[in-house]
Amino acid sequence: MITEFGHFALVMALAVAVLQASLPMVGAARHNGTLMAFAAPAAVTQALLVILAFAALTHAFVTSDFSVAVVAQNSHSLKPMLYKVAGVWGNHEGSLLLWILILAVFGAAVALVGTNLPPLLKARALAVQAMISVGFILFILLTSNPFHRLDPPPLDGNGLNPLLQDPGLAFHPPMLYLGYVGFSMAFSFAVAGLIEGKVDSAWARWVRPWTLVAWIALTLGITGGSWWAYYTLGWGGWWYWDPTENASFMPWLAGTALLHSASVVEKRGALKSWTVFLAIVTFGFSLLGTFLVRSGVLTSVHSFASDPARGAFILLLLLLMVGGSFILFAVRAPSMQAGGLFAPLSREGSLLFNNVMMATGAATVLLGTLYPLIADALDMGKVSVGPPFFNAVFLPLMTPMIIAMAAGPMLSWKRADLKGLSQRLSGMLAVSVLVALAVWFAQGGSAGPWWAAGGFALAAWLMVGTAWDMIERIRLFRQPLGLSWRRAKGMPRASWGMAAAHFGVGLVILGITGSSAWKLEAIQNQHLNQTVSLGGWDLTLKGVEENHGPNYTASRATFDLTRDGKQIATLSPEKRQFLMPPRPATNAAIRTSLWGDIYVVVGDQAGDDSWVTRLYVNPMVPWMWIGAALMAAGGALSLTDLRHRIGVPKAAPSKGKTP
Amino acid sequence: MNRLAYLLPLAVIAVLAVFFFIGLGRDPKLIPSVLIDKQVPDFTLAALPGRGDTGLSSADLKGHVTLVDIYGSWCIACEEEHPTLLAIKKSGDVPIHGIDWRDDPEQGARWLIAHGDPYTRVGIDPVPGRTAIDFGVTGAPESFIVDQNGVIRFKYIGPITPEVWRDTLLPIVRSLRK
Numbered sequence: 001m002i003t004e005f006g007h008f009a010l011v012m013a014l015a016v017a018v019l020q021a022s023l024p025m026v027g028a029a030r031h032n033g034t035l036m037a038f039a040a041p042a043a044v045t046q047a048l049l050v051i052l053a054f055a056a057l058t059h060a061f062v063t064s065d066f067s068v069a070v071v072a073q074n075s076h077s078l079k080p081m082l083y084k085v086a087g088v089w090g091n092h093e094g095s096l097l098l099w100i101l102i103l104a105v106f107g108a109a110v111a112l113v114g115t116n117l118p119p120l121l122k123a124r125a126l127a128v129q130a131m132i133s134v135g136f137i138l139f140i141l142l143t144s145n146p147f148h149r150l151d152p153p154p155l156d157g158n159g160l161n162p163l164l165q166d167p168g169l170a171f172h173p174p175m176l177y178l179g180y181v182g183f184s185m186a187f188s189f190a191v192a193g194l195i196e197g198k199v200d201s202a203w204a205r206w207v208r209p210w211t212l213v214a215w216i217a218l219t220l221g222i223t224g225g226s227w228w229a230y231y232t233l234g235w236g237g238w239w240y241w242d243p244t245e246n247a248s249f250m251p252w253l254a255g256t257a258l259l260h261s262a263s264v265v266e267k268r269g270a271l272k273s274w275t276v277f278l279a280i281v282t283f284g285f286s287l288l289g290t291f292l293v294r295s296g297v298l299t300s301v302h303s304f305a306s307d308p309a310r311g312a313f314i315l316l317l318l319l320l321m322v323g324g325s326f327i328l329f330a331v332r333a334p335s336m337q338a339g340g341l342f343a344p345l346s347r348e349g350s351l352l353f354n355n356v357m358m359a360t361g362a363a364t365v366l367l368g369t370l371y372p373l374i375a376d377a378l379d380m381g382k383v384s385v386g387p388p389f390f391n392a393v394f395l396p397l398m399t400p401m402i403i404a405m406a407a408g409p410m411l412s413w414k415r416a417d418l419k420g421l422s423q424r425l426s427g428m429l430a431v432s433v434l435v436a437l438a439v440w441f442a443q444g445g446s447a448g449p450w451w452a453a454g455g456f457a458l459a460a461w462l463m464v465g466t467a468w469d470m471i472e473r474i475r476l477f478r479q480p481l482g483l484s485w486r487r488a489k490g491m492p493r494a495s496w497g498m499a500a501a502h503f504g505v506g507l508v509i510l511g512i513t514g515s516s517a518w519k520l521e522a523i524q525n526q527h528l529n530q531t532v533s534l535g536g537w538d539l540t541l542k543g544v545e546e547n548h549g550p551n552y553t554a555s556r557a558t559f560d561l562t563r564d565g566k567q568i569a570t571l572s573p574e575k576r577q578f579l580m581p582p583r584p585a586t587n588a589a590i591r592t593s594l595w596g597d598i599y600v601v602v603g604d605q606a607g608d609d610s611w612v613t614r615l616y617v618n619p620m621v622p623w624m625w626i627g628a629a630l631m632a633a634g635g636a637l638s639l640t641d642l643r644h645r646i647g648v649p650k651a652a653p654s655k656g657k658t659p
Numbered sequence: 660m661n662r663l664a665y666l667l668p669l670a671v672i673a674v675l676a677v678f679f680f681i682g683l684g685r686d687p688k689l690i691p692s693v694l695i696d697k698q699v700p701d702f703t704l705a706a707l708p709g710r711g712d713t714g715l716s717s718a719d720l721k722g723h724v725t726l727v728d729i730y731g732s733w734c735i736a737c738e739e740e741h742p743t744l745l746a747i748k749k750s751g752d753v754p755i756h757g758i759d760w761r762d763d764p765e766q767g768a769r770w771l772i773a774h775g776d777p778y779t780r781v782g783i784d785p786v787p788g789r790t791a792i793d794f795g796v797t798g799a800p801e802s803f804i805v806d807q808n809g810v811i812r813f814k815y816i817g818p819i820t821p822e823v824w825r826d827t828l829l830p831i832v833r834s835l836r837k
Contacts, residue, residue: 073735158735273665277668280668284672311683312680315676315679315680315683319672322672323673323676326668326669326672327669329665329668329669330662330665330666330668330669333665334665370675370678373678374678377677377681377682577786604787
């Protein structure tokens with residue numbers, strides 16, 4: 001009964017969304033205030049209905065109602081409660097419902113928070129948002145109905161893929177979706193701005209916080225996914241340039257560019273059509289990600305449930321939304337007033353440069369991801385594009401970007417003067433060279449890869465530059481500490497947020513460089529009480545015993561980790577055999593410290609007293625997680641900036657428009 | 660700026676759309692198996708309890724064209740292809756041998772009683788399923804067409820539907836008989 005109620009709520013949400021997509025549009029065209037005012041309550045109603053539908057599906061999962069097809073296919077009565085709930089979005093139908101839920105909640109949030117939005121912009125943006133809703137609710141109702149019943153119901157469910165039965169899963173897809181779908185807001189505002197033919201600093205001030213929320217969520221989602229892959233897939237890596245990973249990375253790159261160019265529109269009124277273009281592209285990448293993962297056009301290590309019919313539907317949605325808005329863009333953007341001229345060497349100039357690098361980076365990732373598909377379509381055979389391509393193309397693109405990234409915030413708007421900065425820049429260069437030399441000698445010269453020194457120098461350049469800029473801004477060491485403290489408190493939180501995020505990027509670079517350059521691994525047939533040494537660490541296999549979890553049996557190995565004969569820790573990796581569905585899963589044991597991870601995996605039994613074991617030393621991996629968290633924290637700090645919360649300042653009209 | 664530049668995104672989308680639509684009609688998982696045109700791997704598998712055959716070995720695959728089907732009682736997609744297999748058995752077009760992969764023998768036997776038994780011979784390949792791995796199996800169901808000389812001639816990944824049988828597999832079986 002509750003399930004049918006959920007189904008009904010979703011159908012009602014579709015009806016509301018259809019009205020919300022059409023009436024306010026008509027109202028905005030005819031300047032009819034009543035029709036325009038319909039958008040906000042409709043957005044809230046739509047969100048409430050979708051929440052009801054989602055709650056109904058969650059109810060079916062929590063109570064293990066196996067008469068509901070998705071529950072029977074993806075859940076099991078023995079499954080721990082956490083995974084019953086996570087199971088709601090651990091499948092195709094449920095994850096789409098989550099997609100729509102987030103979409104509707106974002107719309108409702110704009111309706112509720114945006115009370116001082118210009119009414120035309122608000123009506124149109126909410127109408128565009130509702131159009132996306134209509135498309136996706138139709139998709140779910142026509143091709144992937146989560147409320148479909150089975151008759152007769154099975155006695156028990158099929159269980160959830162054990163790889164997905166992990167705390168990481170409870171957290172990481174919702175975060176990714178929050179990111180993907182969050183960019184829909186920027187898209188809706190962009191299309192609304194194009195229809196109106198006006199994109200100004202007020203527009204940018206509205207777009208930025210929504211983009212920022214989505215960006216923070218996507219940053220955390222990608223990091224969470226990478227972390228999940230790191231400790232559950234058991235191959236000691238954290239990124240594989242897999243289509244699913246790329247699908248989340250492309251909107252992140254475009255979204256990062258959007259975030260920065262929107263600030264140029266806000267502060268200087270320049271780069272308008274570029275920003276609108278990025279808003280469309282970013283959401284386009286989000287849709288593309290959904291399409292790639294859902295349609296099965298590409299193979300991936302972790303794409304679940306794929307189906308060409310569904311793929312065709314998403315593709316159609318993607319073409320309608322992105323194609324439609326690009327047509328609008330081609331018609332309207334050329335006539336948009338450009339403003340705020342700037343010299344190449346200026347804050348705007350550096351932001352534009354990095355924007356272009358980011359967009360190019362996203363385009364190369366797109367090319368690499370789609371190349372197998374294109375080659376197949378042209379009958380050039382089955383090819384796969386792997387890490388070598390991406391590393392060779394993407395990393396060189398990012399290097400000048402990082403260099404400019406450290407210098408950009410020091411440049412002044414409109415026109416900058418390098419002379420005033422020469423002292424700082426040469427200081428930064430000196431530190432970078434010193435760091436590179438130190439790394440080179442520490443790794444024993446050419447005993448390690450040359451790019452390790454380069455990566456560290458790049459990170460040092462960025463981190464020192466970022467820190468130096470903040471020190472200059474608060475005049476630390478140049479005046480009494482108390483005054484500096486007051487200056488620091490008085491600085492906009494967005495500036496602190498930016499500094500934290502940029503510093504975080506530096507940490508991520510250190511982590512990536514260190515873990516790629518000095519990773520050690522050993523795969524062997526290890527006997528009981530045999531010791532394997534790796535990079536000064538000694539790992540002794542002490543025993544393997546059978547263990548039982550709620551819905552799996554496990555071989556649990558015990559390793560003694562020692563260094564120079566001194567006991568450091570006991571590590572217990574597991575190889576789990578799930579009962580329903582009967583699939584194996586590895587649970588790596590990881591000993592983390594600030595300098596890096598010791599990563600141990602136990603495999604199949606090879607002899608009477610021997611097992612296949614894989615041991616990794618992954619230096620500096622935690623730096624990546626810390627750096628990524630710092631980036632997200634920087635974004636969050638920037639979000640709390642008072643200027644965002646006020647939205648359009650009341651004083652703006654009297655001061656006149658930003659030139 | 661040049662107006663044409665504003666049309667560029669549209670052009671890119673149009674080109675991508677063409678490739679996507681072509682891509683949708685194809686299966687990226689159809690990776691040609693390295694074992695095509697090679698002898699089947701050597702194997703000897705025990706019988707399922709109560710089924711009355713002597714299991715399945717590589718020697719059984721010689722002398723006539725056969726379809727070797729990898730399945731398991733735990734495999735949901737196998738239930739989907741099962742009616743098709745039963746229909747093939749009824750038609751007598753080709754003998755089907757089953758490899759019950761990563762399964763419990765008792766459960767495998769019960770599953771065949773419950774769903775019907777299309778197989779001529781069945782061998783049980785218990786966890787970790789070495790024989791199927793030697794066949795290069797990536798998941799169940801997967802099927803191989805083996806010719807008179809015990810050479811693998813075709814590999815099909817996923818459930819066999821009546822269309823797949825009619826349009827893809829049966830023509831290959833017929834051509835091998837000649």
